[in-house]
Amino acid sequence: MPTSRFVSPPISQFDKLRQPLEPGEKLVFEFFDAHLPEDWEIYIQPHLNGLRPDFVILNPKVGIGVFEVKDWNLNAMDYRIEEQRNRPPKLIGTKDGKSFSLQSQNPIEKVQQYKQEIFDLYCPRLEQGSGFAAITAGVIFPFASEQQVRALFNKSMLYRDMIKYSHFYPVVGADSLQSGDLLRVFPEGKRYYSKYMNQDLYLDFKNWLIEPDFAAEQRKPLTLDKAQKSFVNSRTKNGYRRIRGAAGSGKSLVLAARAAELLAEGKTVLVVTYNITLLHYLMDVAVRWPSGEGKTRKDITWLNFHYWCKRVCMESGHEDDYKALWENSDEDDVLNIALPALVNRIIDTVPDEVTHYDAVLVDEGQDFMPNWWALLRRVCLDKGEMLLVADATQDIYDTAKSWTDEAMKGAGFSGAWAELETSYRLPQLAMDKVCEFATEFMPPELVNLPKSAQLGLAIEPCNLRWVQVNESNAIDVCCDELMRLAIENNFNEGLSITDSTFLCDSKKIGYEVIKKLGSKGVKTVHTFAHDDKESRRQKVGFYMSDARIKATTLHSFKGWESRALVIYVSNKTDQKTLALIYTGLTRLKRHEEGSCLTVVSCSEKLLKYGKKWPEFETKILHRAI
The missing domain is CATH 3.40.91 (Restriction Endonuclease)
Structure with a gap:
């Protein structure tokens, strides 16, 4: 019975x-x-x-x-x-x-x-x-x-x-x-x-x-719409394809599914990202595509761009040259110029000692420089396949402007961008606020607004909350809002605490928040180590399926999604920071049982915008004179 x-x-x-x-x-x-x-x-x-x-x-x-x-x-x-x-x-x-x-x-x-x-x-x-x-x-x-x-x-x-x-x-x-x-x-x-x-x-x-929602999601086959499937199941005549779309339109899903399809055809596949943490998300998506189950994690090569560069140096016997780059050098110069140049020379001199692939797929392409893409083209075999997916609105590294029309032509592309217009991630209420933010604060030439998959009124519950603070109490309020999800969650009984995610643009603030949570007995998996090497190790170990509250930077969470977010926004409001905030807001994932997004903001520039959120509260501490 x-x-x-x-x-x-x-x-x-x-x-x-x-x-x-x-x-x-x-x-x-x-x-x-x-x-x-x-x-x-x-x-x-x-x-x-x-x-x-x-x-x-x-x-x-x-x-x-x-x-x-x-x-x-x-x-x-x-x-x-x-x-x-x-x-x-x-x-x-x-x-x-x-x-x-x-x-x-x-x-x-x-x-x-x-x-x-x-x-x-x-x-x-x-x-x-x-x-x-x-x-x-x-x-x-x-x-x-x-x-x-x-x-x-x-x-x-x-x-x-x-x-x-x-x-x-x-x-x-x-x-x-x-x-x-x-x-x-x-x-x-x-x-x-x-x-x-x-x-x-x-x-x-x-x-x-x-x-947790993520654990349940992993058991479901990947569902794509007609346009998305067409990109997964086909290739262009010359093998080069570029896809752009708004946040939540399924760009990463298409890339991961295409990687699984190519692997099933017996092809060697390299998937490259800028952020280390994004690789875990792509791997989790790929195994949900029918042809990818049980194979994609071990048989596809998943690397962030700079680690791929390091691997080329190691496998070709140029370890000493790689180490020499970092001696008394500026890190940005090494990552953006010197390291790609070294890899280029290695491919010139010993091409047979560098692994080549039938397909090279790049996610979050707006984070890449054109010369990085040119480098990856060199390890794609003749008659191979190259895929670039991008959203210029999420240009958090200020690199999208380098992709001029001329640069695109020189990158092997012809014709217009393939487009994914419909956003399936964001709840309708959140999408409205995201579009308002982009229209008000983002350069018009870069804005690619998400279009709703829904017709009519929003159907899924969505709790949007804005809390205005100042820097003196920001850490306490961030911690309180995360505990509010854990203990006082009266708006979403179906929410697992381990789905809760904290995002901010400062490792220092992030570390103080997770330390305060720890003092209350709440465990987190985070990427806020002060040491860069340890931070990279933490990113490699950052999984949504971890049984703890997640905490990381807005940079590292790009490409991911969560149904329960607390985002800290500082008073910094330059264009890169605004693009980063936009990216954070678009990480909210719709769910039939409800989703929730809380912004804890110190920004005076965003105060008027925040007051228009469904739930607004001021928790500004005034110093005694």
């Missing part, structure tokens, strides 16, 4: 999870689904602020259960618990005469951590002390006897007082699962009411548990 229970991710998606359910996890889900009353919600492998418990179950009238499931065969090696002075007992494994610590996998310690964090961070309104009773933390071994499990972990359970309060710390084996004994596996599961739980606590926690 079909269940009406809320399950996240939905049961229909279990076979498409990026981290498939283990056999034991399947058994545990089937147990809970069969024996729990239907008002208990079940969350599988939820993204919990960097933690990934196997199961969380939630009932707005009763409480919370968090469970760790271990498929271990306890006879496969010698397991033992070793006591430590003033520290938790350590789990040790011995196999083939060698002993090693398994403490990082100790399920007793894991569920203790889950319970403590749920109480401290995700449910701050639980009563101190007694509110702990609203949370059950359990361990399940589906393939080991209960006697064996309890004997092994007895010392750990004693240390954590789990035996004394066994009602809230069930530790069970296969016996209880097979017997269908809900009272043994989850004693609170039979309860209908608890004085410690209420609707507010339920909503506080639910937004941390809901599957």
Whole structure:
């Protein structure tokens, strides 16, 4: 009989999870689904602020259960618990005469951590002390006897007082699962009411548990319109194509899908961007195209332009020449002039030592200089394919003006640009405000306004909020607005906290914001390291599928999208900064359950514009005289 229970991710998606359910996890889900009353919600492998418990179950009238499931065969090696002075007992494994610590996998310690964090961070309104009773933390071994499990972990359970309060710390084996004994596996599961739980606590926690939009999106095939598909499935006569379109019109989708198609044809493919972080987005898109599943990540070469230059130097034996460029040189001169010139000389002198490709595809082409494009053309094989996609309105590096008509002709292009006119990303309300911004603050010759895919009134909820501040309280307000999404989200109950993204144009401000969030226990994945090398490493590790709030610069988020954004705008208002702000505003992604964009602004120039937003608030601190 079909269940009406809320399950996240939905049961229909279990076979498409990026981290498939283990056999034991399947058994545990089937147990809970069969024996729990239907008002208990079940969350599988939820993204919990960097933690990934196997199961969380939630009932707005009763409480919370968090469970760790271990498929271990306890006879496969010698397991033992070793006591430590003033520290938790350590789990040790011995196999083939060698002993090693398994403490990082100790399920007793894991569920203790889950319970403590749920109480401290995700449910701050639980009563101190007694509110702990609203949370059950359990361990399940589906393939080991209960006697064996309890004997092994007895010392750990004693240390954590789990035996004394066994009602809230069930530790069970296969016996209880097979017997269908809900009272043994989850004693609170039979309860209908608890004085410690209420609707507010339920909503506080639910937004941390809901599957992130990005994770759900990854399981869906890529959907393109007729115009987009035509570019994916064809090539021009000479192999050169340039596509332009407004923000959200699907330029990156077309490029990623075309890369997957070319790979399926047996072609070698190089995809190049300016920003390192954009590569992750393109890779995630490419695997959603039917011909790209399982192949594109490893078989397509994904590089940002300057790392591609470095790779050419390394593979051709010019490592010393590459290092010499950076000695007492201006970084911009090296990146824009000296490094491309070195690569050009290498291709001239040892072309056979440089990898060539059947196709070279460039995203965010307005960030590239014409001489960079010319360099990439040199590694495209005869009768190969070159694709350039661009949006001059997002000219955050002031390079679009170098692409004159003459430069375009010399770059191998003929005829007019191919156009993508319809924007599918932005909610209608946000699109209206983006167009107002572009019309008021952007040079008319560069503006490429998005056109709506919708007819008539907006159909998806969209919360737009502008908060005017000054620099003295900007960090506090940015942090408050992010916490507002996490804790006081009354406008979008279907929003996962890990979908929240913070963007700003200053690493210093960004770092202070994430540091303040950290002091509140909120974890982030960010790119705000002060050291350039470390910042580049952080960018390589920046994924939307990470189970933490995202925080990065407006530059690094170009090409990405999120349904929940907080953007900090400083008082700087030169043309490049305005283009950057425009780019940030266009990162908002429509969603049938709603999206939200908050701008925290110090800019006096933008104040009049901000006052026209649906929700406007002033939080300017006035110094005492």
